[in-house]
Amino acid sequence: MYHSSIFRHQTICVESICNIITIVNSQITKARDYLCNNHCNFKFFNSFTIIRLYMNIMSVLIKWKFEVTRKLVGISEAIRLILVFIKLDWINLMPKLFILNTQIFINKTRFSPKSPLLKNKYCLIFSKNMSTYIKTNSLDNKDTDLDDLAFREWLAGIIDGDGYFLLSKNGYNSCEITMDARDKKVLYLIQQRYGGSVKQVSNAYAFKYKLRNRAGLIAIINDINGLIRNPARLLQMNKLCVKFDIELKYSDNITFNNGWFSGFLDSDGSIYYNESSGQVFIGISQKNKFLLEPLINIYGGRVDISSPKLEAFKYVIYRKAELFNLIDNYFCKYPLRTEKMKRVNLIKQFYLMRISKKNKDIVKFNEWVNFKDKWEKYQD
Known part of the structure; x- marks a missing residue:
């Protein structure tokens, strides 16, 4: 179900399909494509001109305007073109691009059954399936x-x-x-x-x-x-x-939506709670205070001196609202990849399960003991 082509030696300039790839070469071959059993006519021009084809199909559900340009060259240039297609993943795209969805074309157009376009199922058209494929593929690449x-x-x-x-x-x-x-x-x-x-x-x-x-x-x-x-x-x-002759680049100012904070917390961070204060803490220890201070305006928290003798500092997030903001808006996009993520998943449960020392409810006390066991063993 693919079109065929006849090679003839001439000098041409070619613009690739859909203007995605433009390859200009001299001393290459001239090609004539025979598509749709000669229902589509092609015109070839001299060197350094662009081959263009416009084909309009008007209907209720299909209205396509597309440009198809083909370059069929000698052996050495053909190999180069194949490598370009492989690089852009066009090898998987080409069959879907040139295959006619005959059933959709016949059922969903107003063309007469006697139309010459319907006589040949190998006609080159874009179906809705092809459009959906292209859009989905571009979204997948972006993700x-x-x-x-x-x-x-x-x-x-x-x-x-x-x-x-x-x-x-x-x-x-x-x-x-x-x-x-x-x-x-x-x-x-x-x-x-x-x-x-x-x-x-x-x-x-x-x-x-x-x-x-x-x-x-x-x-x-x-x-x-x-x-x-x-x-x-x-x-x-x-x-x-x-x-290695690589130019060193410096980072931009950190923003909220940046995976760096997740990796930094995975490496030098810790997640713990204080039973007496009834609070959970997310902390990061570092000797460089200037590496921690920018985090305050972005994620909240504060920077404390953890050891004056060792010149060590600790960045701490402890407010409930700031913790919940991280859980709902940051860790859902940039989750921790270490076992610490299991404790992150237990933070909201901590605030539901915590009990005061004056509480004498045995049921809640047992639930709290079970929760502490899960926390210590890094279990969700």
Whole structure:
């Protein structure tokens, strides 16, 4: 159910289908397409002109105006064109583009049954099915791009917290991330995308991800370049950027809808409650105070000095309204990928289950004990 074409050698200039790809070459071949058993006529012009075809089909439900331009070339240029189509995923699109949905065309148009267009089921038209496919495919690509950006932002947050870039004097380079043993699935997720190895740290309840190969390092740097916010990490990554001839990019000001905060919380964050005050806390500990202060105006909370001697600071979110805002409007879009997400899912239940010390209701007390057990064991 595909159209056929006859190749003839001439010099032409071609504009690809639907003006999506424009490929201009000299000393290539001239082609004539025979579509619809010669019901569609084509005109070919001299070099450096554009081949255009307009075909209008008027009906109640179908009114299409489309432009079809074909370039059929010699062997070397044909291979190049095929590679372009593969890159843009046109190989899967082409069959749907050139297949006539005969049943829809006959049932839903006002053309006479004697119309020459109806005599050939291989006529080139766009059906409603094709239109739906194109729209759906473009939406899927947009969603995929957003998901990929969210993942790269999250990864930048992970590396800003628990990551490290290394370039030794001997030329040894690597990217390393160390996390708690219960969160090793996060390290395997990163390994699946970039390669590397995941091994348990000796004499510690932790696992380390290590990436050494050049291709993997270049890929991970390109993905997080412009998303890293920790000054210490930027200095480390810059050394590798110089080695691999990559331009270092600086991040923009953080906004509410950014996956970086989720990754940063997965790495250096903690979620806990205070039974006496009846509050849940989301905290992030860091030595760099300037990395935490911008979060106040975006997510709420405050920055405290956790240890004056060590010059360590802690960002804390503790107000109920701010916690619920994060749960309803942020974590639903950028969920944590570590076990901490299970405690996030229990925060609202905490405020329903908490009881005062004066409460002597045995039933509620047992429910509270069961809840505490789930909280401690990271169980939803």
